[in-house]
Amino acid sequence: MNSFQARFLRKIARFGGVLANPAHAERAILKRTPNAPFLKKLAFDVHPRPHYAYGLYFASMEAKALGLDRISAIEFGVAGGAGLKEMENYALEIQPLTGVTIQLFGFDTLTGMPPPTDHRDMPYVWASGLFRPTPKIIESFVKTPTMVIGDVRDTAPKFFAEHNPPPLGFIAFDLDYHSSTVAALSLFSGPESAILPRVFCYFDDIIGDDHELHSEFTGEMLAIKEFNDAHPMRKVAPIHGLRHKRAIPSWWNDVMFVMHAFDHSKYNTYTNPRWKAPAAKGAAKNKPAPQPSGANSPSPTHKPASSAEAKHAPTSLMG
């Protein structure tokens, strides 16, 4: 096959993809639309890191529903700063929409990966010194987010005392190693004033490429399991069925988790935007709360057909 034929076949395949899921066409249009609204971009995975946009937005909406006006978000493992820069961009877009200020923190040695501890750090995938940023890159990204520089095993235990951050709402875990992730997850043992009752999490290293063979016995997945085993009232769990709520299902849907703090005094506070909480005794019957228009819904392809279906349909957009 010559290159012209290959290009032609690729175009046909792309067109077939658009026919199979028209949301791909919407995404292509939005990608070329300057100043497309944030919620549209969120709905159609237009952002370069939709997982960061999703976690930051829904953490902000959780805070808003609980009457909080500030949260913090962390990227564990900053390297060259590309991820933290994206986080900053999204935070700036989300703040005016929700009224919730997002304070950003980035944790890194800034000297690259430390030496691995043992097989649980998967040294066949990562090596000491990898991802060392150049000084020029560092200067370009440390302006708005606060950098917490050093080994996370030293910096995480002091974080709340030294920085007094607003409650944690979203964390991107990208430290690669099991040992480093264990240290990062220790923040979830903190006091309830330091966390939202449900903290959105992204775990970068539980899929990976064909050389990274992730399992519950090593790496981030082991760190999550160990955290859960050690904390009866705090659990890090995947957002079950997230891909079914998305217009364009994607790999990142499978690596989004939430840390549930069942012992948080606000964990049981009613925050469901789909139905208004029934008023006190004798008030009018429970009516569905107004729903967001399809234009704003992050799940624009799915419209509940019946009230039974509506009961189980995902509430994609709060407030």
Ligand SMILES: C[S@@+](CC[C@H](N)C(=O)[O-])C[C@H]1O[C@@H](n2cnc3c(N)ncnc32)[C@H](O)[C@@H]1O
């Ligand atoms: C894959 S890179 C992060 C990439 C970045 N999140 C991005 O998307 O551009 C992993 C980073 O984790 C950092 N890291 C790993 N273990 C660490 C530890 N114990 N303390 C601090 N930083 C650590 C490394 O220095 C490295 O920069």
